[in-house]
Amino acid sequence: MPYVNIRITPGATEAQKAELIAGATELLVKVLNKNPATTFVVIDEVPTENWGSGGISVAERNRKAGG
Template identity: 70%
Template sequence: MPYVNVKITREGATPAQKAEIIAGVTDLLVKVLDKNPATTFVVIDEVDMEDWGVGGLPVEEYRRRTADAAGQR
């Protein structure tokens, strides 16, 4: 009985996109681990941007710096 928790930033994922994530994760567990989709649970949590960090920075600052660095190339 697999349980998968997917965390994404709260940036307006649509119900259709979330349904696609749920279906895709379930299909992956069926294909790779031969799990029963009827007993596979997928939960999507949306996290506020200010509560998400990458590389020691709030995600918005990380993205800004990454975009600036890409623009300098």
């Protein structure tokens, strides 16, 4: 029973999320021969102020880039 957790910042459409779920499931079926009916994919949207790299949050990086 595979469990895949995808974390992204907000902004993906419902259609894009559906494609991520389908694609992750398809990959596990193809590569590991997993049953799609028991493959779980969860998408977490992490606010940009809670996601950082290079020592600053994405929100801060976006503010600096815009102004």
